[in-house]
């Protein structure tokens with residue numbers, strides 16, 4: 001019997017039902033609504049866009065509890081179609097009623113790919129971002145809705161831009177965990193330092209880890225490696241989102257991981273655009289940061305260049321799971337490559 005864990009490709013409908021099940025529970029909605037940075041930035045962005053929302057028709061793609069639909073109604077929308085595929089739509093209906101907005105907001109249960117709206121819309125609002133921006137692949141659904149339902153020309157999409165960043169980091173937890181095996185002898189008189197190679201292999205694995213990166217762990221100014229214009233980007237282009245990066249290290253440290261994070265931008269007529277940032281330099285959001293561990297830490301000094309290319313694409317086993325491939329060179333080291341993926345949420349995806 002083989003001990004190798006093979007990933008089994010799930011068919012699309014099974015992937016979708018696992019995905020929508022994950023949004024049928026209260027916990028994820030609690031986490032999103034409690035994320036003040038996220039929810040307040042959307043609220044401010046919608047209210048600051050009231051000029052283009054007032055009297056207009058809005059589509060909320062993936063309405064969840066309906067919070068963004070309510071913000072749009074508060075901004076003066078004539079009608080909001082709150083499309084939600086999973087059973088949380090029932091709660092959205094209750095919330096809409098509780099806020100006396102049944103006249104303006106119509107909750108429609110179904111996927112945005114299959115529902116039939118009575119009319120085209122002037123504005124699309126959606127909170128579609130997953131870990132490392134593209135995990136969950138929900139942006140595909142927003143683009144589908146844009147192409148089918150958004151008035152052209154003149155339709156507005158909120159947010160309308162997304163950007164991806166990368167920076168080398170030194171995660172101190174890794175340093176502590178690797179060092180731990182050298183300290184066992186002092187505590188118990190048993191030398192376990194030979195465990196450090198095994199520990200390195202286990203800790204520096206190929207999973208995308210979702211963690212809070214602190215500012216002190218960041219080793220250079222972050223580099224932007226991709227930008228998506230949501231008015232024009234296509235589903236085809238999302239199959240491979242990639243770009244180069246060059247980072248110049250601040251000082252002496254051991255690089256043991258890369259941190260990947262994103263921002264999305266809301267246009268605000270006559271005012272500076274609003275940015276929802278998941279940078280480690282900004283207040284924390286529930287997305288935290290994506291951490292990609294190297295196989296072995298690499299020492300750097302001030303001005304050491306860390307260069308490379310990042311590419312992000314959906315995994316073969318499940319199109320909703322993101323993979324991140326990084327080709328990188330640190331200082332004089334020769335080019336390295338590593339592919340990272342988000343661990344499957346379902347044991348069904350493995351055999």
Ligand SMILES: C[S@@+](CC[C@H](N)C(=O)[O-])C[C@H]1O[C@@H](n2cnc3c(N)ncnc32)[C@H](O)[C@@H]1O
Pocket residue numbers: 020023032033061062063064065066067068083084085086088110111112113126127128129138141
């Ligand atoms: C990240 S949550 C955002 C929920 C809500 N808009 C908010 O801001 O709190 C995304 C929601 O979109 C729904 N969703 C994802 N893809 C969808 C699709 N293709 N059609 C309809 N709903 C979808 C999910 O079930 C989930 O409730």
